[in-house]
Amino acid sequence: MKIITSTFLTNFQKExxxxxxxxxxxxxxxYKSISEFDEYLNGLSEKKHYLLINKQGIIAAWGAxxxxxNEKWFAIIIDxxxxxxxxxxxxxxxIKKGEQHLVGWVIDHDQDSKVNGDKYRSPLTFYxxxxxxxxxxxxxxxxxxxxxxxxxxxx
Numbered sequence: 001m002k003i004i005t006s007t008f009l010t011n012f013q014k015e016x017x018x019x020x021x022x023x024x025x026x027x028x029x030x031y032k033s034i035s036e037f038d039e040y041l042n043g044l045s046e047k048k049h050y051l052l053i054n055k056q057g058i059i060a061a062w063g064a065x066x067x068x069x070n071e072k073w074f075a076i077i078i079d080x081x082x083x084x085x086x087x088x089x090x091x092x093x094x095i096k097k098g099e100q101h102l103v104g105w106v107i108d109h110d111q112d113s114k115v116n117g118d119k120y121r122s123p124l125t126f127y128x129x130x131x132x133x134x135x136x137x138x139x140x141x142x143x144x145x146x147x148x149x150x151x152x153x154x155x
Contacts (some may be wrong), residue, residue: 001060001087003094006049013051014038016059017077024077026112026120028144044068052078052091063091065099074102080118088123092130100154102132105140105147124148131155 009017011034018037022030031037041047044066052061061078074095078088096102106127112120127150128134138149 001055001090002053003091004051004053005094006051007047009041009049013049013059014041017049017051017062020059020062020077020079022115024080024114026107026145027115028112030115050091050094052087061087061091063095065095065102071103072099072101074104076123088126089130096152096154099152102152104132104150105145106150107146108134108148109146124150 006013014037015034018031018034021037031040044064045068047064047066050061050063050065051059052063054060060082061076063074063076065072065074067073076088076091076095078091104127106124107120107122108124110119110122114120124134130152132150132152135149135151140147140149
């Protein structure tokens with residue numbers, strides 16, 4: 001596996017990342033089309049993409065950083081077939097390079113389902129193991145997501 005970085009995604013990469021998003025995130029966060037996903041991406045400023053590519057050239061994970069409300073935010077999606085093998089930490093460490101502060105939203109419960117019917121497992125433990133702190137008083141609650149804000153600060 002190798003990690004490549006880019007400030008934009010090709011159409012093929014965008015489609016692959018959208019499929020990964022729709023397969024791995026809860027159904028409530030699904031994008032109905034590539035153009036809808038593209039609108040999301042176009043709404044992010046100062047974005048940088050991190051793609052974990054397997055030996056067959058398939059995107060197995062996607063990460064991104066972007067600016068929002070004067071903070072550096074991040075998002076990560078990892079194919080559940082490679083969970084627990086260190087790839088999430090590898091892409092997260094690549095994202096942390098050159099950063100001093102990162103924030104993100106993390107679903108902190110196991111009540112949502114993915115499109116295949118499996119339960120969406122909260123990655124909160126993964127982030128705390130990777131030195132993120134939970135901000136319990138900073139939450140997002142909507143019809144599509146219930147999540148807590150996390151923060152990482154370079155030591």
